[in-house]
Amino acid sequence: MKTRREFLRSTLLGASATWTVPMFVERTFADLHVGAKDLATQAVTGKDGTILVVLQLAGGNDGLNTLIPYGDDAYHKARPRIGKKDKEIIKLSDYAALNASMPHMEKMFKEGNLGIVQGVGYPNPNRSHFVSTSIWETADTTNRSSTGWIGRYFDNACSGADPTVGISLNKTQPEAFGALKNPGVCLSSPELYRWIHGGGEKAQAEEFFASLNSPEDDDNPADGASIAMSAGGKVGGVQGESNLAFLERVAMDARVSSAKILELASKYRTKVNYEGTPIARSLNMVSRLIAGGMPTRVYYVSHGGFDTHNQQVNSHDRLLGQLDSALKSFFADLKEQGNAERVVLMTFSEFGRRVNENASAGTDHGRASCLFVAGEGVKGGFYGKYPSLTDLDQGDLKHTVDFRGVYASVLEGWLKTKSNPVLKGDFPTLPIIG
Template sequence: MRSHRRDFLKSSLAASTLVSMGSTTVPAFLARSAQAANARANDRVLVVVQLIGGNDGLNTVVPHGLDGYAKSRRVLRLPAGQIQTINKEVGLHPAMGGMAKLLEAGRLAVVQGVGYPNPDRSHFRSMEIWESARREEGALETGWIGRAIDAMPHPGGRDTPALHVGSRVLPLALKAKHSEAPSLESLEQYRLQLAGNAGDQRTMREALDQVARLDRAVDDPLLGFMRRSTLTAYDSSKRLEQVIKPATDKSQYPNYGLARRLELIAQIVKAGLGTRIFYTALDGFDTHANQLGTHAALLTELSDSIAAFQKDLATSGQADRVALLTFSEFGRRVAENASGGTDHGAAAPLFVVGPVKSAGLIGAHPSLEDLEDGDLKHHTDFRRVYASLLDAWLECPSAQTVGPGFEPLPLFRSV
């Protein structure tokens, strides 16, 4: 046993001195994920896209045929002839052609009138409510996804069920008590890099292959732990390299930040690393002034990025196992302001993309005449949407995550 252990330690330490991971060591999530990859390659995946700033729902899902829209939106009114039609009264913003095609393909559900009772118009507080699925104030230690991943079965405790993609600090939504959701901005952060010249790299790979052949019957706990950590990181790196090469050579994604983040998520999904929930964001929706151009650009990025993501998944045969949710901390006021923008509001629509049960509108559009302090009244609590994603999609009981009494919506078809 001593000779095996000595040889392995020598190989592992030598390899570790040649591993470069940017600013970090070989991340634990790669080591954990590869262990479960084969067993969980067909699990359903959820991608959450947060629209930061408070998206103007009225100019996203546009009630152009309803009384009150033209009266409240003189500067910001979108011409009915340019709207991407959903029905005779409601349509998508003209910039959302990609999402309109997903709607035609039966891949997009629009949940209208989403919010919560006694809405808060503070960015920080409303984001806290949406991300935690809790109304109590004070120090909140966990988010709704964090509680969900704590409740999920983790094969051997070694996979990483959730991953944050972006440069923000870890969102509250992903904070858990017993699990850790890493953050990354690029796959280069997590690829196993064997430094040195070609000969050095070949030597290290041979050392890792030799480690794989060691007699497992004589392993002690330290030896077993080091072998698993090294080999699973190496295996994950090889999986990622196989997926990265074709995607990097000829990307089909538009040149947007959100598109690149979704491309990265698609690469990880296709690599089969076992992660079930991905979280990313698009910022800039706090449109208090000169909204028309800014909002159109944001919705173009959102729509084109999601459309490219769906096309990528469909091409690789992964589309029916991935659902995508968009949400924002609140909508905007019905009436435009004097600066050609909109102020903080309440209820708004959200999107669910994937194998939805019924494409199109879910729920009636809130009245534009019967307002609450100038805002749309919600009729669907956002926690019902979360309950749908947890119970029906991820097969994770929602009551312990969002609380009891939130009946799931019939969002998904059987796949």
């Protein structure tokens, strides 16, 4: 029989179960009630502290049709059907251009608030969604770490902080939040505060990944019973209370606590219009929690649907357009609040796509890609070198920037903490934080 700690770990609730949802939410709201002066005394999660938003482009974003090497003949030869023409791009240099679906990101780039990191990847890359996502979220290329890079940041730099130091608006608690002491909390949707089980065994991981990262919004997440069964059925024997009963009780407490978080979020009224897409709603919720004074240092959101094997053009352009619109609203909202200087947003995707288009007018799993770092605290421009489109590794781009160097840059430059204990090594940083 599993212990409750083992059960919680298997359901991605993190390695520690020393507190329950109502306790820390009550404490958070008690702190918020006494006012901003008291929040400011929290050394690592103060109301005036810097905030990082991590935005996952789930499914493997095609970097070649996001940051387009339009000045390279090899690009047009490799993609005769899906390659972007001049009318479909926004030129940023004589070589690279943004997808035309991203006009606001062009504006941020010109204003110096968007850093574009080219050729991001890692040594000996893996084309599995599950494995590569795990590598990015743990910052461990051996895929052996039991904790996530953000969770290690919580453990090393935010010791003793409120569990709401990290909030994920995702269908599951991200592996990046895995921690020994404080794994943060998970809002599975903007309407409900609930822990969700993280899936089946690794043999089922690819199917699970696809369901998690579909572009459709999930308004009806699994209830406590189905969650427990997906973990392998009823697993009792914990001091008279089954793990199923425990999970159901925690879920009920979480629903009660959700009202308190939503009460705080509802107090903020914005004049900024957000589209009705899942990514826009998630960033809207983040902006409300920031405006409400949550002592959160890291927010995590996901934008799914980037596994574009078939008929890529329309779906990929649509996803990038949704991203662009959501970022436009989010940063306008932060500026209206007076919080724009506090927030930096970083994107990531588990891998890029192959250089050559496939027979289905799509692209298959590749390796290196691009990522974005955005906000008023960013020193905009290009970072890294665009990989060669002819000197390839089995048809894939060779990475020119190790993603852990980007993490190190954000940790040291923005979150003001040493990156070595978090990343378990030293990686060259980029001067991307202004």
